[in-house]
Amino acid sequence: MNQIGAIIAVASGKGGVGKSTTAVNLALALQAMGKRVGLLDADIYGPSQAMMLGVAEGTKPETQGRQFLYPVEAYGLKTMSMGYLVTEKTPMVWRGPMAGGALTQMLDQTLWGDLDILIVDMPPGTGDIQLTLSQKAALAGAVIVTTPQDIALLDAKKGIEMFGKVHVPILGLIENMAIHVCSHCGHQEAIFGADGAAQVAEDYGVEVLGSLPLALSIRESSDAGKPIVVAAPDSAEGELYKNCAKNLLTALQAQVKPAAPNVQFSDE
Known part of the structure; x- marks a missing residue:
């Protein structure tokens, strides 16, 4: 773990807000910027990164001895997921401590190598895995993914409060499904509401790293196993993810405290 520069949790207060899609595209955007990036799928009960990255079903990580795992590489990312260790039809009928133990094993026993950033795709909520x-x-910080919908914003606030209680800084919010653009006429409509993330960010003194549309291309590329940042990096949606990644790096750098000055004394 001491070979990893920064560990960033991508979290949400509730499911269905596009957290995993955001996590994988953020990771790929950071890699496109020249960073060495890993992606840990910490959603023990509903792992999805293997499918989103187009990893063939049945792919298993190679092992070193009987203790350590080598990450599975996909589009240059070093990845680990419970999806590599069980079949896609296997339900994880585990209590919290068992799920927490599985996360600890994937985190500690994966031979990540030298990484600048490890993105952790968290399960939704504020439970055992987060703790x-x-x-x-x-953790260097957390990114909260939400939609503008009031019920999603309510849970996003709970996520912010939870990370505050365990002293993890919030690097920013990402507002997903902010605008729907009609594919026929181009009309834009905020079907889930408008400016919700901006208001929450203002209330908590954090930044909005970016807003993403409700776009068919994002869903199709993820389902096809080739996220939009790889499938269409120069598209409007791909550029939005890249901007989010740039803003994330800026927020991360602001969290790094400058080193104390080296004061030297002499007889002169």
């Missing part, structure tokens, strides 16, 4: 990660890893 386990906060206790076991020195």
Whole structure:
């Protein structure tokens, strides 16, 4: 773990807001910027990154001895997921401590190598997995993904409060499904509401890293196993993810405290 520069949790207060899609595209955008990036799928009960990255079903990580795992590489990302360890039809009927133990094993026993950033795709909510990660890893910060919908914003606030209680800084919010653009006439409509993330960000003194549309291309590329940042990096949607990644790096750098000056004394 000490070979990883920064561990960033991508989280949401509730499911269905596009957190996993955001996490994988952020990771790929950071890699496109020259960073060495890993992606840990910490959603033990509903892992989805293997499918989103087009990893063939049945792919298993190689092992070193009987203890360590080599990450599975996809589009240059070093990845690990419970999806590599069980079949896609296997339900994880586990209590919280068992799920937390599985996360700890994937985190500690994966031979990540030298990474600038490890993106952790968290499960939704504020439960055992979030607490386990906060206790076991020195998180550089968290990104909260939400939609403008009031009920999603309510849960996003709970996510912010939870990370505050475990002393993990919020690097920013990403507003997903902010605008729907009609594919026939180009009409734009904020079907889930408008400016919700901006208001929450203002209330908590954090930044909005970016707003993403409800776009068919994002869904299709993810389902096809080739996220939009890889499938169409120069598209409007691909550029939006890249801008989010740039803003994330800026927020991350602001969290790094400058080193104390080296004061030297002499007899002169």
